[in-house]
Amino acid sequence: MIKKHMPVFVVCLLIVLVSLIGGAVYGINKLIPTSKQMDLTEYYGHNADGEAALILGTQKLEQKALFSGNDVYLPLDVVSGYLNQRYYWDSENKKILYATPTSLTEEAASEQADGNVWLKDDTVYLKLDYVKKYTDIDSYIYEDPARVAIQYKFSNIQTVTVKKDTVIRYRGGIKSEILTKIPKDTVLRLLDEGEDWDQVATDDGYIGYIQKKKVSSADTTNYERDFKAEAYSYLTMDEPVNMVWHQVTSTDANSYFADAVQNMTGVNVISPTWFSVSDNDGNVSSLASGEYVMQAHEKGLKVWGLVDNFSENMSTTTVLSKTSSRQNLENHLVTYALKSGLDGINIDFESLSEDVGIHFLQFLRELSIQCHENNLVLSVDNPVPEDFTSHYDRTEQGKVVDYVIIMGYDEHYVGSDAGSVASLPWVEQGVKDTLAEVPAKRTILAIPFYTRLWKTTDGGALTSEAIGMDQAQQVISENGAETYWDKTTSQNYGTYEGDGATYQIWLEDAQSVAEKVKLISKYELAGVAEWKLGFENSGIWSVITENLS
Missing domain, CATH: 3.20.20.80 (Glycosidases)
Structure with missing residues (x-):
């Protein structure tokens, strides 16, 4: 009888061992970070010929930049909406006007990418170098996939610093695909703090997640800048x-x-x-x-x-x-x-x-x-x-x-x-x-x-007229209206009845x-x-x- 039951016992033991080994392998795999690199074309989105993904600060935009040879062009609405609103499109004369504190400059648009302003398919684009002339920005330009990252905020930025070489992942979690490797001492812009993972952005256009234990606590950073903008001067009086x-x-x-x-x-x-x-x-x-x-x-x-x-x-x-x-x-x-x-x-x-x-x-x-x-x-x-x-x-x-x-x-x-x-x-x-x-x-x-004399008829119709200070006092006096200091408005308030109507006045x-x-x-x-x-x-x-x- 014992010999007859031995094969069954062995089979059961093997099943248990296999299950334990499988469970152990599964458990170990859960603890091993994936080394899979994310497809950056998928991350930044597909570009048509001549287009480039556009990252402004800590967000990826739907709008695209354009490449023409070695030149980069940015959509005017992106420049105006995020970077510098003083680039003004003169639709009457098809040119960009830019007002400095002391002069009005202009750049004519061309239907070819041969100048500072490119009018392409009824959309206005500005050459990146032209934007940099009047705007404090840093730009990062890459190919494969084509993308342009621009940083434009440099004061009171929440940041964390990488404590040792690590990676930024697409999502929070070690099984999420890797966006990019990050060396020790890199300063990252902090978007959101989580329990185990922080959402961060690199200056060159990666926005993802990093293990909290791999970075310092949050800090406020003010970046040193060399850009010098022309300052406005003002004609003001020495006395009030x-x-x-x-x-x-x-x-x-x-x-x-x-x-x-x-x-x-x-x-x-x-x-x-x-x-x-x-x-x-x-x-x-x-x-x-x-x-x-x-x-x-x-x-x-x-x-x-x-x-x-x-x-x-x-x-x-x-x-x-x-x-x-x-x-x-x-x-x-x-x-x-x-x-x-x-x-x-x-x-x-x-x-x-x-x-x-x-x-x-x-x-x-x-x-x-x-x-x-x-x-x-x-x-x-x-x-x-x-x-x-x-x-x-x-x-x-x-x-x-x-x-x-x-x-x-x-x-x-x-x-x-x-x-x-x-x-x-x-x-x-x-x-x-x-x-x-x-x-x-x-x-x-x-x-x-001035103030307003309000009149509400017995029928509920409301009208008012604007009157000056002396006339307002005359109205109060002639109608025997009592006034009192209204603390909620910090004004003297009066009311009286007459001509089948109620009158109200908040005095100046x-x-x-x-x-x-x-x-x-x-x-x-x-x-x-x-x-x-x-x-x-x-x-x-x-x-x-x-x-x-």
Whole structure:
């Protein structure tokens, strides 16, 4: 019986041994890193003839670079979106315009890859060397597969340093394919920290994973750079700016300058609303008066002429997107400014659509060059920052113009719910948000001399009218309205009944203006502006002066 069972026992033993050996081999294989190299064509994607994969910083892009002989060309939208937004495509003349702080340069496009600008299949490409002329970047160019890696961020970069020779893998895990070998002491850009694997990027275009134990802890690196960009200089005042806008609607109104400023004190800049873009060719209607400027100068006032885009006979997008119209506008403004003896130009282009954003910025760049050549201060008015005004790009404005002015009013407006024109928390938040983009020393806060009288009928219809300080006090007095200090808005609030309606008013007065002007010193701003001359009461000037200093 024993002999009959022996073969069965041996077979079972062999099965067990084979299973144990198989399990051991499987377990050992799980612990052995794969040495398989990833197919880089698969990693970077397939390229058509003449194309190259494009890696910007720590991301692979869908867009492709182009090779032509030894030259590399980058798509304009990639350059503008990631590297340098100042390369402006002049579609009218088929050329690239580039505004430096002191000059406007241009490069004509060619349908052949024989220059700095290549127009291929209606897409604009810039030669890499041309981009490097004005942009601080490092580039890494490889073949097989064709690829171009560009690094453009060099400050406050999270990095790790390789502690010993190792590899970067496509995914986290030792069984993931190898992208590239990495020698000891290589500094890698850290994208994400994991428990056992860190996601990293090399300067030359590999983005993958490395074992955490093979690298140092995260550090912040600032790379030393030799690139020297031409810096902007600014025409600014040594004392705090105290500017008032003077709404001038006719040439005859200029003759009332002396009466308008008779009781005005503490102001050092006046901005008459003299200019308006009149048509789509960039022509300008002007109410400018040299006599007005001379009188202002005699009173120690600088004069910054305002230009608006309010005419129904023009489209801001049409004017600014067409180079001939845009530059015609610039030339007119500077000519009028010099002819009348102005000290500066104030740009008040409102309700800008998103599609005009890049053209508006180019307008400011080009106008800045001419203004500074002629010693003219350039300022630009901006609404309080909101998500829907990001295309105003206050960061770029702040680099180009002398002063950025925050229009700290119209929190509530015709068509909105009833409320304050400029509550203190709303204005202060606008200051904070602007200072995230613009240097405080060249930021001016504009405050209102007006408020709105809101009327709600018994039927629920809501209307409002803008009224000045004296008229607002008259309304309160004549209607026996009681007012109280509203801590949420930092304004005196009043309400009353009459004519089958409820009236509400959030007052702009000495108290509310003082609180707003205190923001100038609190945030070390360049100064204050007021809309508009004629809406104030006589005592408000001393309130501004006292709180501005």
